[in-house]
Amino acid sequence: MDQLTPFLTAFFKTTFTQADARRRIGLLEQGIEQTVYTQGVTKTLEQVVTELAKQKEDAQAVVQFLSAVKLPSDTTLLKKMLAGLRDAVVSKTAVILAIPFEPTAEQIVAYGEWFRVNVSPDVLISIVFDASVVGGCSITWQGKQVTYDLEYLIKQKRNEIVAVVDQFVEKKRREKVI
Amino acid sequence: MNTGVLIILLFVVIAVAVSQLGVILYFVNFIKKNQIPDGTIKDAQEKSASVIAEAVAKSNELVVKAQEEQIEKVSEESKKLDELAKQFEQTVNDLEAKTNSELTGTAKEATESLETVAQTSQESLQDVVQTSQKTLETMASESQETLKTLVATDRKVLEEKTDTMINQSSQVFQQFMTQLSTQVREQLAGELDTAKKEIDIYKKERINTINEKIIDILEETLVATLGKKLSLKDEGEFVFQALETAKKEHVFG
Numbered sequence: 001m002d003q004l005t006p007f008l009t010a011f012f013k014t015t016f017t018q019a020d021a022r023r024r025i026g027l028l029e030q031g032i033e034q035t036v037y038t039q040g041v042t043k044t045l046e047q048v049v050t051e052l053a054k055q056k057e058d059a060q061a062v063v064q065f066l067s068a069v070k071l072p073s074d075t076t077l078l079k080k081m082l083a084g085l086r087d088a089v090v091s092k093t094a095v096i097l098a099i100p101f102e103p104t105a106e107q108i109v110a111y112g113e114w115f116r117v118n119v120s121p122d123v124l125i126s127i128v129f130d131a132s133v134v135g136g137c138s139i140t141w142q143g144k145q146v147t148y149d150l151e152y153l154i155k156q157k158r159n160e161i162v163a164v165v166d167q168f169v170e171k172k173r174r175e176k177v178i
Numbered sequence: 179m180n181t182g183v184l185i186i187l188l189f190v191v192i193a194v195a196v197s198q199l200g201v202i203l204y205f206v207n208f209i210k211k212n213q214i215p216d217g218t219i220k221d222a223q224e225k226s227a228s229v230i231a232e233a234v235a236k237s238n239e240l241v242v243k244a245q246e247e248q249i250e251k252v253s254e255e256s257k258k259l260d261e262l263a264k265q266f267e268q269t270v271n272d273l274e275a276k277t278n279s280e281l282t283g284t285a286k287e288a289t290e291s292l293e294t295v296a297q298t299s300q301e302s303l304q305d306v307v308q309t310s311q312k313t314l315e316t317m318a319s320e321s322q323e324t325l326k327t328l329v330a331t332d333r334k335v336l337e338e339k340t341d342t343m344i345n346q347s348s349q350v351f352q353q354f355m356t357q358l359s360t361q362v363r364e365q366l367a368g369e370l371d372t373a374k375k376e377i378d379i380y381k382k383e384r385i386n387t388i389n390e391k392i393i394d395i396l397e398e399t400l401v402a403t404l405g406k407k408l409s410l411k412d413e414g415e416f417v418f419q420a421l422e423t424a425k426k427e428h429v430f431g
Contacts, residue, residue, distance in 0.1 A: 111417065154400070
Protein backbone atom coordinates (compact mmCIF):
# COMPACT_ATOMS: atom_id res chain seq x y z
CA MET A 1 0.00 0.00 0.00
CA ASP A 2 2.86 2.34 0.78
CA GLN A 3 4.34 1.73 -2.64
CA LEU A 4 0.94 2.51 -4.17
CA THR A 5 0.41 5.80 -2.31
CA PRO A 6 2.56 7.99 -4.55
CA PHE A 7 0.81 6.63 -7.60
CA LEU A 8 -2.61 7.32 -6.10
CA THR A 9 -1.59 10.84 -5.04
CA ALA A 10 -0.32 11.64 -8.47
CA PHE A 11 -3.37 10.12 -10.13
CA PHE A 12 -5.91 11.98 -7.99
CA LYS A 13 -4.05 15.26 -8.57
CA THR A 14 -5.39 15.45 -12.12
CA THR A 15 -8.48 13.26 -11.92
CA PHE A 16 -11.59 14.22 -9.93
CA THR A 17 -14.52 12.18 -11.24
CA GLN A 18 -15.02 8.45 -10.98
CA ALA A 19 -15.80 8.15 -14.67
CA ASP A 20 -12.62 10.00 -15.63
CA ALA A 21 -10.60 7.83 -13.23
CA ARG A 22 -11.88 4.55 -14.71
CA ARG A 23 -11.42 5.77 -18.26
CA ARG A 24 -7.92 7.07 -17.61
CA ILE A 25 -6.76 3.90 -15.81
CA GLY A 26 -8.02 1.96 -18.82
CA LEU A 27 -6.08 4.31 -21.08
CA LEU A 28 -2.90 3.83 -19.01
CA GLU A 29 -3.30 0.03 -19.02
CA GLN A 30 -3.83 0.10 -22.76
CA GLY A 31 -0.72 2.27 -23.31
CA ILE A 32 1.47 0.05 -21.12
CA GLU A 33 0.19 -3.02 -22.94
CA GLN A 34 1.14 -1.51 -26.28
CA THR A 35 4.59 -0.33 -25.18
CA VAL A 36 6.02 -2.26 -22.25
CA TYR A 37 4.54 -5.65 -23.15
CA THR A 38 4.93 -5.29 -26.91
CA GLN A 39 8.30 -5.78 -28.57
CA GLY A 40 9.63 -3.58 -31.35
CA VAL A 41 7.68 -0.47 -30.39
CA THR A 42 9.57 2.74 -30.99
CA LYS A 43 6.97 5.14 -29.53
CA THR A 44 7.00 6.21 -25.97
CA LEU A 45 4.21 5.44 -23.54
CA GLU A 46 3.17 9.12 -23.50
CA GLN A 47 2.93 9.18 -27.28
CA VAL A 48 0.84 6.00 -27.39
CA VAL A 49 -1.49 7.28 -24.67
CA THR A 50 -1.96 10.58 -26.44
CA GLU A 51 -2.79 8.69 -29.64
CA LEU A 52 -5.18 6.36 -27.88
CA ALA A 53 -7.04 9.05 -25.87
CA LYS A 54 -10.38 10.13 -27.27
CA GLN A 55 -10.41 13.23 -25.08
CA LYS A 56 -7.43 15.47 -24.83
CA GLU A 57 -8.12 16.00 -21.12
CA ASP A 58 -7.58 12.28 -20.58
CA ALA A 59 -4.29 12.33 -22.49
CA GLN A 60 -3.08 15.37 -20.61
CA ALA A 61 -4.02 13.86 -17.24
CA VAL A 62 -2.27 10.55 -17.98
CA VAL A 63 0.83 12.27 -19.34
CA GLN A 64 0.93 14.49 -16.27
CA PHE A 65 0.59 11.40 -14.07
CA LEU A 66 3.44 9.65 -15.94
CA SER A 67 5.64 12.65 -15.51
CA ALA A 68 4.94 12.73 -11.79
CA VAL A 69 5.77 9.08 -11.06
CA LYS A 70 8.41 6.56 -12.04
CA LEU A 71 6.85 3.33 -13.24
CA PRO A 72 8.53 0.15 -12.02
CA SER A 73 10.77 -1.51 -14.64
CA ASP A 74 9.77 -4.93 -13.36
CA THR A 75 6.72 -6.02 -15.31
CA THR A 76 5.30 -7.96 -12.39
CA LEU A 77 5.53 -4.94 -10.11
CA LEU A 78 4.04 -2.77 -12.84
CA LYS A 79 1.07 -5.13 -13.18
CA LYS A 80 0.65 -5.12 -9.43
CA MET A 81 0.68 -1.29 -9.35
CA LEU A 82 -1.94 -1.05 -12.10
CA ALA A 83 -4.18 -3.59 -10.36
CA GLY A 84 -3.85 -1.72 -7.06
CA LEU A 85 -4.66 1.59 -8.74
CA ARG A 86 -7.77 0.13 -10.40
CA ASP A 87 -8.98 -1.50 -7.17
CA ALA A 88 -8.50 1.74 -5.23
CA VAL A 89 -10.51 3.72 -7.78
CA VAL A 90 -13.27 1.13 -8.19
CA SER A 91 -13.68 0.52 -4.46
CA LYS A 92 -13.76 4.21 -3.62
CA THR A 93 -17.20 5.65 -2.90
CA ALA A 94 -17.85 8.80 -4.87
CA VAL A 95 -19.91 11.85 -3.99
CA ILE A 96 -22.80 12.02 -6.45
CA LEU A 97 -23.34 15.57 -7.65
CA ALA A 98 -26.54 16.11 -9.65
CA ILE A 99 -26.61 19.36 -11.68
CA PRO A 100 -29.00 20.67 -14.33
CA PHE A 101 -26.35 21.32 -17.03
CA GLU A 102 -23.41 19.69 -18.76
CA PRO A 103 -20.31 21.03 -16.94
CA THR A 104 -17.15 22.06 -18.70
CA ALA A 105 -13.81 20.41 -17.94
CA GLU A 106 -12.82 23.46 -15.97
CA GLN A 107 -16.01 23.35 -13.97
CA ILE A 108 -15.44 19.64 -13.24
CA VAL A 109 -11.93 20.38 -12.01
CA ALA A 110 -13.22 23.28 -9.96
CA TYR A 111 -15.91 21.12 -8.30
CA GLY A 112 -13.39 18.29 -7.80
CA GLU A 113 -10.92 20.60 -6.13
CA TRP A 114 -13.63 22.04 -3.94
CA PHE A 115 -14.45 18.54 -2.70
CA ARG A 116 -10.78 17.69 -2.19
CA VAL A 117 -10.37 20.80 -0.07
CA ASN A 118 -13.67 20.62 1.85
CA VAL A 119 -14.40 16.87 2.07
CA SER A 120 -11.37 14.62 1.55
CA PRO A 121 -8.00 14.89 -0.35
CA ASP A 122 -8.66 11.71 -2.33
CA VAL A 123 -12.43 11.91 -2.79
CA LEU A 124 -13.92 11.26 -6.21
CA ILE A 125 -17.10 12.79 -7.50
CA SER A 126 -19.69 11.39 -9.82
CA ILE A 127 -21.47 14.10 -11.82
CA VAL A 128 -24.95 13.24 -13.12
CA PHE A 129 -27.41 15.39 -15.07
CA ASP A 130 -30.77 16.28 -13.45
CA ALA A 131 -32.84 19.00 -15.15
CA SER A 132 -35.21 19.32 -12.16
CA VAL A 133 -32.49 20.74 -9.93
CA VAL A 134 -32.73 24.37 -11.12
CA GLY A 135 -30.45 26.95 -9.58
CA GLY A 136 -28.36 24.60 -7.48
CA CYS A 137 -27.45 20.95 -7.11
CA SER A 138 -28.31 17.71 -5.36
CA ILE A 139 -25.66 15.92 -3.30
CA THR A 140 -25.61 12.23 -2.29
CA TRP A 141 -22.95 11.25 0.21
CA GLN A 142 -22.72 8.25 2.53
CA GLY A 143 -26.36 7.32 2.08
CA LYS A 144 -27.63 10.85 2.62
CA GLN A 145 -29.17 12.95 -0.14
CA VAL A 146 -29.78 16.71 0.03
CA THR A 147 -30.90 19.20 -2.59
CA TYR A 148 -30.08 22.87 -2.57
CA ASP A 149 -31.83 24.44 -5.53
CA LEU A 150 -34.35 27.13 -6.35
CA GLU A 151 -37.16 25.21 -4.68
CA TYR A 152 -35.09 24.95 -1.51
CA LEU A 153 -34.36 28.67 -1.61
CA ILE A 154 -38.02 29.52 -2.14
CA LYS A 155 -39.00 27.31 0.80
CA GLN A 156 -36.29 28.95 2.88
CA LYS A 157 -37.72 32.33 1.94
CA ARG A 158 -41.32 31.13 2.20
CA ASN A 159 -42.39 33.46 4.97
CA GLU A 160 -40.88 36.45 3.25
CA ILE A 161 -42.56 35.53 -0.02
CA VAL A 162 -45.90 34.94 1.73
CA ALA A 163 -45.58 38.29 3.50
CA VAL A 164 -44.92 40.02 0.20
CA VAL A 165 -47.87 38.22 -1.41
CA ASP A 166 -50.13 39.14 1.52
CA GLN A 167 -49.10 42.75 1.29
CA PHE A 168 -49.77 42.68 -2.41
CA VAL A 169 -53.21 41.12 -1.94
CA GLU A 170 -54.09 43.56 0.84
CA LYS A 171 -53.03 46.49 -1.32
CA LYS A 172 -55.16 45.25 -4.20
CA ARG A 173 -58.14 44.73 -1.88
CA ARG A 174 -57.90 48.25 -0.53
CA GLU A 175 -57.68 49.65 -4.00
CA LYS A 176 -60.81 47.72 -4.91
CA VAL A 177 -62.65 49.01 -1.84
CA ILE A 178 -61.76 52.58 -2.54
CA MET B 179 -147.48 -64.00 102.37
CA ASN B 180 -144.23 -62.58 101.23
CA THR B 181 -141.60 -64.79 99.49
CA GLY B 182 -138.80 -63.49 101.67
CA VAL B 183 -140.57 -64.56 104.84
CA LEU B 184 -141.08 -68.10 103.47
CA ILE B 185 -137.44 -68.43 102.63
CA ILE B 186 -136.53 -67.39 106.17
CA LEU B 187 -138.94 -69.96 107.63
CA LEU B 188 -137.48 -72.70 105.44
CA PHE B 189 -134.01 -71.91 106.72
CA VAL B 190 -135.23 -72.06 110.29
CA VAL B 191 -136.82 -75.48 109.80
CA ILE B 192 -133.73 -76.87 108.16
CA ALA B 193 -131.62 -75.52 111.02
CA VAL B 194 -133.76 -77.17 113.64
CA ALA B 195 -133.70 -80.51 111.81
CA VAL B 196 -129.95 -80.39 111.48
CA SER B 197 -129.56 -79.61 115.19
CA GLN B 198 -131.77 -82.56 116.21
CA LEU B 199 -129.87 -84.87 113.93
CA GLY B 200 -126.67 -83.69 115.49
CA VAL B 201 -127.92 -84.37 119.01
CA ILE B 202 -128.93 -87.88 118.00
CA LEU B 203 -125.62 -88.61 116.47
CA TYR B 204 -123.90 -87.29 119.60
CA PHE B 205 -125.74 -89.61 121.84
CA VAL B 206 -125.21 -92.61 119.64
CA ASN B 207 -121.56 -91.90 119.68
CA PHE B 208 -121.59 -91.38 123.43
CA ILE B 209 -123.25 -94.71 123.94
CA LYS B 210 -120.81 -96.52 121.81
CA LYS B 211 -117.88 -95.07 123.72
CA ASN B 212 -119.33 -95.73 127.19
CA GLN B 213 -120.66 -99.29 126.85
CA ILE B 214 -121.65 -100.65 130.10
CA PRO B 215 -122.44 -104.26 131.07
CA ASP B 216 -125.57 -105.68 129.61
CA GLY B 217 -127.80 -105.23 132.56
CA THR B 218 -126.58 -101.85 133.28
CA ILE B 219 -126.49 -101.17 129.74
CA LYS B 220 -130.00 -102.30 129.24
CA ASP B 221 -131.22 -100.18 132.07
CA ALA B 222 -129.19 -97.36 130.96
CA GLN B 223 -130.45 -97.89 127.50
CA GLU B 224 -133.96 -97.91 128.61
CA LYS B 225 -133.43 -94.89 130.79
CA SER B 226 -131.57 -93.14 128.13
CA ALA B 227 -134.11 -94.09 125.60
CA SER B 228 -136.79 -92.67 127.75
CA VAL B 229 -134.70 -89.63 128.42
CA ILE B 230 -134.07 -89.28 124.74
CA ALA B 231 -137.64 -89.80 123.98
CA GLU B 232 -138.55 -87.19 126.49
CA ALA B 233 -135.85 -84.93 125.19
CA VAL B 234 -137.01 -85.49 121.71
CA ALA B 235 -140.58 -84.86 122.72
CA LYS B 236 -139.60 -81.76 124.55
CA SER B 237 -137.41 -80.63 121.72
CA ASN B 238 -140.22 -81.28 119.33
CA GLU B 239 -142.44 -79.26 121.48
CA LEU B 240 -139.87 -76.55 121.65
CA VAL B 241 -139.40 -76.73 117.91
CA VAL B 242 -143.08 -76.62 117.31
CA LYS B 243 -143.39 -73.85 119.75
CA ALA B 244 -140.47 -72.06 118.21
CA GLN B 245 -141.95 -72.72 114.83
CA GLU B 246 -145.22 -71.34 115.89
CA GLU B 247 -143.53 -68.37 117.45
CA GLN B 248 -141.50 -67.92 114.38
CA ILE B 249 -144.45 -68.33 112.15
CA GLU B 250 -146.26 -65.90 114.29
CA LYS B 251 -143.36 -63.52 114.19
CA VAL B 252 -143.03 -64.06 110.51
CA SER B 253 -146.69 -63.49 110.13
CA GLU B 254 -146.40 -60.36 112.16
CA GLU B 255 -143.39 -59.31 110.25
CA SER B 256 -145.18 -60.11 107.06
CA LYS B 257 -148.07 -58.04 108.16
CA LYS B 258 -145.72 -55.26 109.10
CA LEU B 259 -144.01 -55.59 105.72
CA ASP B 260 -147.35 -55.52 103.95
CA GLU B 261 -148.23 -52.48 105.90
CA LEU B 262 -144.90 -50.94 105.13
CA ALA B 263 -145.35 -51.87 101.50
CA LYS B 264 -148.75 -50.36 101.51
CA GLN B 265 -147.42 -47.30 103.26
CA PHE B 266 -144.58 -47.11 100.82
CA GLU B 267 -146.92 -47.53 97.89
CA GLN B 268 -149.17 -44.92 99.36
CA THR B 269 -146.23 -42.67 99.94
CA VAL B 270 -145.03 -43.28 96.43
CA ASN B 271 -148.48 -42.60 95.05
CA ASP B 272 -148.71 -39.50 97.16
CA LEU B 273 -145.32 -38.43 96.06
CA GLU B 274 -146.18 -39.14 92.45
CA ALA B 275 -149.33 -37.18 92.70
CA LYS B 276 -147.60 -34.44 94.52
CA THR B 277 -144.74 -34.46 92.08
CA ASN B 278 -147.15 -34.49 89.16
CA SER B 279 -149.02 -31.62 90.55
CA GLU B 280 -145.78 -29.84 91.39
CA LEU B 281 -144.35 -30.55 87.97
CA THR B 282 -147.50 -29.39 86.35
CA GLY B 283 -147.41 -26.29 88.43
CA THR B 284 -143.74 -25.79 87.81
CA ALA B 285 -144.20 -26.34 84.08
CA LYS B 286 -146.98 -23.89 84.08
CA GLU B 287 -144.90 -21.46 86.02
CA ALA B 288 -141.94 -22.15 83.76
CA THR B 289 -144.06 -21.61 80.69
CA GLU B 290 -145.44 -18.47 82.18
CA SER B 291 -141.97 -17.39 83.22
CA LEU B 292 -140.66 -18.23 79.77
CA GLU B 293 -143.45 -16.32 78.19
CA THR B 294 -142.79 -13.46 80.55
CA VAL B 295 -139.05 -13.73 79.88
CA ALA B 296 -139.66 -13.93 76.15
CA GLN B 297 -141.92 -10.97 76.30
CA THR B 298 -139.46 -9.12 78.49
CA SER B 299 -136.60 -10.15 76.23
CA GLN B 300 -138.51 -9.06 73.20
CA GLU B 301 -139.26 -5.79 74.83
CA SER B 302 -135.66 -5.47 75.99
CA LEU B 303 -134.47 -6.41 72.53
CA GLN B 304 -136.76 -3.87 71.04
CA ASP B 305 -135.44 -1.36 73.53
CA VAL B 306 -131.89 -2.37 72.76
CA VAL B 307 -132.55 -2.20 69.04
CA GLN B 308 -134.20 1.15 69.40
CA THR B 309 -131.42 2.37 71.65
CA SER B 310 -128.79 0.97 69.31
CA GLN B 311 -130.52 2.51 66.36
CA LYS B 312 -130.65 5.82 68.13
CA THR B 313 -127.05 5.43 69.19
CA LEU B 314 -126.04 4.49 65.67
CA GLU B 315 -127.97 7.39 64.26
CA THR B 316 -126.35 9.67 66.78
CA MET B 317 -122.95 8.17 65.99
CA ALA B 318 -123.58 8.42 62.26
CA SER B 319 -124.63 11.99 62.69
CA GLU B 320 -121.60 12.71 64.82
CA SER B 321 -119.38 10.84 62.40
CA GLN B 322 -120.83 12.77 59.52
CA GLU B 323 -120.22 15.97 61.39
CA THR B 324 -116.71 14.85 62.28
CA LEU B 325 -116.14 13.77 58.70
CA LYS B 326 -117.38 17.08 57.45
CA THR B 327 -115.06 18.82 59.87
CA LEU B 328 -112.19 16.59 58.86
CA VAL B 329 -112.89 17.05 55.18
CA ALA B 330 -113.01 20.76 55.68
CA THR B 331 -109.75 20.65 57.64
CA ASP B 332 -108.14 18.33 55.12
CA ARG B 333 -109.28 20.50 52.28
CA LYS B 334 -107.72 23.48 53.94
CA VAL B 335 -104.51 21.56 54.64
CA LEU B 336 -104.59 20.20 51.10
CA GLU B 337 -105.06 23.67 49.69
CA GLU B 338 -102.20 24.97 51.80
CA LYS B 339 -99.96 22.09 50.81
CA THR B 340 -100.95 22.45 47.18
CA ASP B 341 -100.13 26.14 47.32
CA THR B 342 -96.81 25.36 48.97
CA MET B 343 -96.04 22.67 46.41
CA ILE B 344 -97.01 24.93 43.55
CA ASN B 345 -94.78 27.66 44.96
CA GLN B 346 -91.91 25.21 45.45
CA SER B 347 -92.44 23.72 42.01
CA SER B 348 -92.48 27.17 40.53
CA GLN B 349 -89.24 28.01 42.29
CA VAL B 350 -87.67 24.71 41.22
CA PHE B 351 -88.89 25.25 37.67
CA GLN B 352 -87.51 28.77 37.66
CA GLN B 353 -84.19 27.50 38.98
CA PHE B 354 -84.22 24.72 36.41
CA MET B 355 -85.00 27.19 33.64
CA THR B 356 -82.24 29.48 34.88
CA GLN B 357 -79.77 26.60 35.03
CA LEU B 358 -80.94 25.35 31.65
CA SER B 359 -80.62 28.73 30.04
CA THR B 360 -77.18 29.12 31.63
CA GLN B 361 -76.15 25.70 30.42
CA VAL B 362 -77.54 26.35 26.97
CA ARG B 363 -75.80 29.71 26.88
CA GLU B 364 -72.52 28.16 28.04
CA GLN B 365 -72.88 25.27 25.60
CA LEU B 366 -73.68 27.66 22.78
CA ALA B 367 -70.74 29.84 23.77
CA GLY B 368 -68.53 26.76 23.85
CA GLU B 369 -69.79 25.59 20.51
CA LEU B 370 -69.37 29.08 19.14
CA ASP B 371 -65.78 29.15 20.41
CA THR B 372 -65.16 25.73 18.93
CA ALA B 373 -66.69 26.85 15.65
CA LYS B 374 -64.57 29.99 15.72
CA LYS B 375 -61.46 27.94 16.44
CA GLU B 376 -62.36 25.51 13.69
CA ILE B 377 -62.97 28.43 11.33
CA ASP B 378 -59.62 29.92 12.34
CA ILE B 379 -57.90 26.60 11.82
CA TYR B 380 -59.67 26.18 8.50
CA LYS B 381 -58.74 29.74 7.58
CA LYS B 382 -55.11 29.14 8.46
CA GLU B 383 -55.06 25.84 6.61
CA ARG B 384 -56.75 27.46 3.66
CA ILE B 385 -54.31 30.37 3.71
CA ASN B 386 -51.43 27.92 4.02
CA THR B 387 -52.82 25.97 1.09
CA ILE B 388 -53.18 29.16 -0.90
CA ASN B 389 -49.68 30.23 0.06
CA GLU B 390 -48.34 26.81 -0.86
CA LYS B 391 -50.17 27.08 -4.12
CA ILE B 392 -48.74 30.54 -4.67
CA ILE B 393 -45.28 29.25 -3.87
CA ASP B 394 -45.78 26.29 -6.20
CA ILE B 395 -46.92 28.58 -8.97
CA LEU B 396 -44.05 30.94 -8.24
CA GLU B 397 -41.61 28.08 -8.18
CA GLU B 398 -42.96 26.61 -11.39
CA THR B 399 -42.82 30.01 -13.02
CA LEU B 400 -39.28 30.64 -11.80
CA VAL B 401 -38.09 27.21 -12.84
CA ALA B 402 -39.74 27.58 -16.22
CA THR B 403 -38.35 31.04 -16.84
CA LEU B 404 -35.03 31.07 -14.95
CA GLY B 405 -34.11 27.56 -16.07
CA LYS B 406 -33.99 28.76 -19.62
CA LYS B 407 -32.46 32.13 -18.93
CA LEU B 408 -29.69 31.10 -16.48
CA SER B 409 -26.23 31.04 -18.06
CA LEU B 410 -23.78 28.20 -17.55
CA LYS B 411 -21.68 30.50 -15.43
CA ASP B 412 -24.67 31.38 -13.26
CA GLU B 413 -25.58 27.71 -12.95
CA GLY B 414 -21.97 26.95 -11.97
CA GLU B 415 -22.10 29.68 -9.35
CA PHE B 416 -25.35 28.37 -7.95
CA VAL B 417 -23.70 24.93 -7.61
CA PHE B 418 -20.90 26.45 -5.56
CA GLN B 419 -23.44 28.31 -3.43
CA ALA B 420 -25.28 25.03 -2.90
CA LEU B 421 -22.05 23.27 -1.95
CA GLU B 422 -21.25 25.95 0.57
CA THR B 423 -24.73 25.65 2.05
CA ALA B 424 -24.25 21.87 2.31
CA LYS B 425 -20.94 22.45 4.05
CA LYS B 426 -22.57 24.86 6.50
CA GLU B 427 -25.28 22.33 7.22
CA HIS B 428 -22.62 19.64 7.84
CA VAL B 429 -23.78 17.37 5.06
CA PHE B 430 -20.22 16.03 4.70
CA GLY B 431 -19.83 15.28 8.40
